[in-house]
Amino acid sequence: MKKQSRRDFLKLVGATGAGLVAASAASVQANEGLHVNNDELGMLYDATKCVGCKACMSACKRVNSDYGSLSYEKARFDTDGLWDAPSDLSGSTRTLIKLFKESPKQWSYVKYSCMHCQKPSCVSVCPVSAMTKEPVTGIVDYNKNTCIGCRYCQVACPYNIPKFQWEKALPQIVKCDLCKNTNLREKGISACAEVCPAGAIKFGKRKELLEEAQNRLKDNPDKYIAHIYGEHEGGGTNHLYLASMPFNKLGLPDIKPEAPAEFSEKIQHTIYKGFIAPVALYSTLCFIAVKNMKKHQGHGEEDSHKKEEH
Amino acid sequence: MAHSEEYQKLEGRIFTRSFFVLLAVVLVGFFFVGVRFVKGIGAVSNMSDGYPWGIWITYDVATGTAIACGGYAVAILVYIRNRMQYHPLIRSAILTSMFGYGLAGFSVMVDLGRPWNAYNFFIPSKWQANSAMFEVALCVMAYSTVLIIEFVPAILTSIEKSKWNRMNAIRNWLHPRIAPDQQTMVDTLEMVRLGAAWLKPRLNKVLIFFIVLGITLPTMHQSSLGSLLLIASTKLHPLWHTGFLPLLFLLNCIFIGYSIAILESLISSYSFKRPYEVEELSGLAGLVPYITVIWFCVMIGDLVSRGQLAAAFRFDFYSRFFLSDFLLVAIGSLILFSKKLRRSPRWLFVSASMIVFGGALYRFNVYLIGFNPGKGWRYFPSFAEVMITVGIVALEILAYKVFVALFPVLPNTSGHGAKKHGKAKATQPAADAAFQPAGAQLEAVTVKTHN
Numbered sequence: 001m002k003k004q005s006r007r008d009f010l011k012l013v014g015a016t017g018a019g020l021v022a023a024s025a026a027s028v029q030a031n032e033g034l035h036v037n038n039d040e041l042g043m044l045y046d047a048t049k050c051v052g053c054k055a056c057m058s059a060c061k062r063v064n065s066d067y068g069s070l071s072y073e074k075a076r077f078d079t080d081g082l083w084d085a086p087s088d089l090s091g092s093t094r095t096l097i098k099l100f101k102e103s104p105k106q107w108s109y110v111k112y113s114c115m116h117c118q119k120p121s122c123v124s125v126c127p128v129s130a131m132t133k134e135p136v137t138g139i140v141d142y143n144k145n146t147c148i149g150c151r152y153c154q155v156a157c158p159y160n161i162p163k164f165q166w167e168k169a170l171p172q173i174v175k176c177d178l179c180k181n182t183n184l185r186e187k188g189i190s191a192c193a194e195v196c197p198a199g200a201i202k203f204g205k206r207k208e209l210l211e212e213a214q215n216r217l218k219d220n221p222d223k224y225i226a227h228i229y230g231e232h233e234g235g236g237t238n239h240l241y242l243a244s245m246p247f248n249k250l251g252l253p254d255i256k257p258e259a260p261a262e263f264s265e266k267i268q269h270t271i272y273k274g275f276i277a278p279v280a281l282y283s284t285l286c287f288i289a290v291k292n293m294k295k296h297q298g299h300g301e302e303d304s305h306k307k308e309e310h
Numbered sequence: 311m312a313h314s315e316e317y318q319k320l321e322g323r324i325f326t327r328s329f330f331v332l333l334a335v336v337l338v339g340f341f342f343v344g345v346r347f348v349k350g351i352g353a354v355s356n357m358s359d360g361y362p363w364g365i366w367i368t369y370d371v372a373t374g375t376a377i378a379c380g381g382y383a384v385a386i387l388v389y390i391r392n393r394m395q396y397h398p399l400i401r402s403a404i405l406t407s408m409f410g411y412g413l414a415g416f417s418v419m420v421d422l423g424r425p426w427n428a429y430n431f432f433i434p435s436k437w438q439a440n441s442a443m444f445e446v447a448l449c450v451m452a453y454s455t456v457l458i459i460e461f462v463p464a465i466l467t468s469i470e471k472s473k474w475n476r477m478n479a480i481r482n483w484l485h486p487r488i489a490p491d492q493q494t495m496v497d498t499l500e501m502v503r504l505g506a507a508w509l510k511p512r513l514n515k516v517l518i519f520f521i522v523l524g525i526t527l528p529t530m531h532q533s534s535l536g537s538l539l540l541i542a543s544t545k546l547h548p549l550w551h552t553g554f555l556p557l558l559f560l561l562n563c564i565f566i567g568y569s570i571a572i573l574e575s576l577i578s579s580y581s582f583k584r585p586y587e588v589e590e591l592s593g594l595a596g597l598v599p600y601i602t603v604i605w606f607c608v609m610i611g612d613l614v615s616r617g618q619l620a621a622a623f624r625f626d627f628y629s630r631f632f633l634s635d636f637l638l639v640a641i642g643s644l645i646l647f648s649k650k651l652r653r654s655p656r657w658l659f660v661s662a663s664m665i666v667f668g669g670a671l672y673r674f675n676v677y678l679i680g681f682n683p684g685k686g687w688r689y690f691p692s693f694a695e696v697m698i699t700v701g702i703v704a705l706e707i708l709a710y711k712v713f714v715a716l717f718p719v720l721p722n723t724s725g726h727g728a729k730k731h732g733k734a735k736a737t738q739p740a741a742d743a744a745f746q747p748a749g750a751q752l753e754a755v756t757v758k759t760h761n
Contacts, residue, residue: 090359121541127444128430129437146430149423151362152443158544160683163359164423166352171423253544253684264540265440267553271533272445282526285390289522292392 036118038207040138041178042238043193046216047250048223049200050109052097056192056201058084060095060113063182063191068094069144069165069172089113091165094176095192100250108243110250111201113192114161114176115230115237116140117259122153122162124261130173131162138206138238139180144172158234158255206238213242235259316398317464317718320582324715332708339701342694343420351423354694360687361678368677369699370417372535373670375450376563378410380574381457382528383567387594389521396590398721401464402578403571405719408457409706415454417702418447442537449531456524462513464717469506474499532563539676547628547680549621554612555676561605565639566669568598569662576659578714584723592652598665599643606640631671631679638668 061070061084071092075085086093095113120140122131130147133140142162149171153162165171178184183191193203202212213228229241234255241247248254271277346354357364380403388396419425430436431447438444477499481489490498536559539546552558572591579586613619622632642664651657678689691699714720 088359125441125443125541127438127441127447128427129435130427130430144424146427146436147424148427148430149425150421150443151423152441152538154359154362155539155545156541160360164362165350166357166359167350168352169348169350171350173423251684255544260541260543261440263543263553264442264537267540267556268440268442268445268534268537271537271556272439278526278530281529282522285522285525286519288392289389289518292389293518295392296394 381407
């Protein structure tokens with residue numbers, strides 16, 4: 001009897017397992033394909049044009065400091081606080097210029113800020129919809145009034161863009177919103193693109209930016225790596241990059257064209273489609289448990305132990 | 311369904327020396343919790359924008375709830391697999407599950423940056439069904455409630471049988487002016503007792519539906535704990551990042567659940583000086599290797615299909631952690647395949663601990679060790695961060711010790727044994743009945759001298 005029941009148990013585990021396996025296998029096959037909306041707003045950053053003046057950083061802080069909870073960061077040597085000297089994106093900095101220098105001849109500036117993905121991981125994982133993607137502009141926005149501070153967006157973002165205010169008792173997430181509530185509303189352009197003196201940041205619709213980038217690649221094929229970073233990375237981003245050096249050296253990760261959020265959502269949706277699986281599981285288990293209980297009540301209390309032995 | 315005589319309260323004092331040691335640890339932990347709320351998370355933890363989840367999520371939530379799966383695993387066995395002889399184990403398993411989940415919820419509130427916004431989980435317009443975190447949060451909240459409901463019968467029994475000695479003592483100790491009138495108090499307590507007596511049979515009738523809910527919910531959120539890391543495809547090492555994470559996490563929590571139920575029973579038998587439940591435990595232990603074998607099959611099959619098997623034997627940082635969790639669980643399972651070793655409390659203890667450690671290490675691998683956000687990021691928990699986790703675990707043990715003394719939780723050794731051997735096992739020789747406690751005592755002595 002013992003052997004028998006163990007087999008039954010394995011059957012049960014196996015059945016549950018097989019269901020899940022089938023579900024996840026099926027989900028990997030069912031490729032819905034992501035629709036790319038090229039009318040969304042974005043920016044094209046050309047690292048070969050950037051002169052590293054950081055006017056974009058300073059404009060970003062000037063414009064967004066109150067609304068975006070940004071502040072100046074002191075460098076260790078600068079006790080008087082004369083300069084804003086962030087070393088990385090942080091809870092007080094949402095855009096940043098860095099220099100990557102391999103050799104005196106091989107170097108490049110690079111700008112970090114939100115990529116405004118076509119299929120953003122942060123929006124996909126936020127449990128309370130504090131991260132949202134605007135349907136028309138495609139801006140990935142953050143609402144601190146709903147955010148619970150779980151930092152799942154940080155875990156999910158392949159570019160490590162959302163930053164958390166670790167030092168504050170009442171912290172929030174900080175990330176670029178394309179000046180949605182400040183410069184974009186007032187002047188129709190993001191502050192960084194507006195002030196760039198070298199024309200390294202171009203603001204516009206994604207299709208215009210892609211066209212421009214392709215033209216630049218065509219006109220100066222020697223100057224650039226023949227790749228528009230963000231065109232296909234992680235399902236496509238609205239912030240696009242051109243550069244003269246391999247992008248992974250500039251801190252932009254190699255990402256497959258499939259959006260990470262597509263992969264995870266497919267599995268999650270397959271398991272929880274219409275909430276059928278959990279309800280079915282519950283009803284089946286209820287049926288079994290009630291049946292078992294009835295059996296026991298029929299046999300009486302003492303017999304319950306005896307029954308197990310044969 | 312009234313199994314009250316199956317369980318008994320633990321006789322003895324509550325305020326022992328270990329109680330105060332644990333209390334001290336709890337207070338240190340809560341001091342740092344206070345610091346965290348005044349000065350921010352950065353003041354107590356080493357978490358960073360690269361490693362936004364530290365040990366609070368990795369241990370307290372992801373691993374702690376798996377360790378708290380004893381209630382889930384034993385409930386499957388008892389109510390679905392219909393093996394009622396394990397019923398005596400279930401109440402203590404549910405109690406530890408209750409504390410495990412409750413305190414996981416507590417540490418989430420410590421970990422959340424903006425906990426005052428957590429009410430958004432209850433606002434349908436804010437729901438985000440794509441998020442595995444949303445699923446985990448709702449399921450864990452629901453399951454904690456279910457666990458409390460499952461534990462209510464123990465409290466009701468306790469109320470019914472209580473003579474209110476302590477309550478009377480407090481009343482007598484209070485100044486007559488502020489103490490309630492003797493008659494009023496007796497009346498009120500009688501009302502409470504009647505209420506409990508009224509509620510108990512009604513609750514018992516519907517309890518099975520809550521118990522089944524308590525099996526469904528962990529199936530959902532334990533797999534979703536694996537789904538949480540599906541999105542981190544660029545950060546999680548390919549040894550662990552797979553579409554099978556939900557299934558692997560589900561199987562992982564089941565074998566951890568059985569192993570921890572074994573460990574809990576052994577440890578409480580040992581420390582409360584009660585006979586070991588060898589019969590039940592060896593049966594329970596017999597199930598574990600079958601689940602771990604399925605787990606290994608899924609894991610290795612997946613590695614082969616993704617062409618990552620070689621990465622497991624590269625003996626670099628990641629491969630070493632992968633192999634250690636693999637070997638811990640594998641060796642623990644091998645021990646449990648032996649019928650003879652399964653009957654020895656000492657080997658049960660060794661193998662169950664190995665499986666729990668290995669299974670927990672797997673979760674650490676997925677959440678922290680295999681997680682690499684990019685160059686320049688490092689994480690090792692700070693002292694204060696560890697103390698908060700340790701304080702929470704200490705609170706769990708403390709509460710367990712208090713609860714087993716206040717409520718009938720532990721298996722009733724005298725009544726249970728007598729019933730089992732006297733009536734049901736009439737065919738078995740009587741010597742066999744005597745053998746079990748004696749053997750257990752012998753083992754207890756050997757374990758003691760061994761330590």
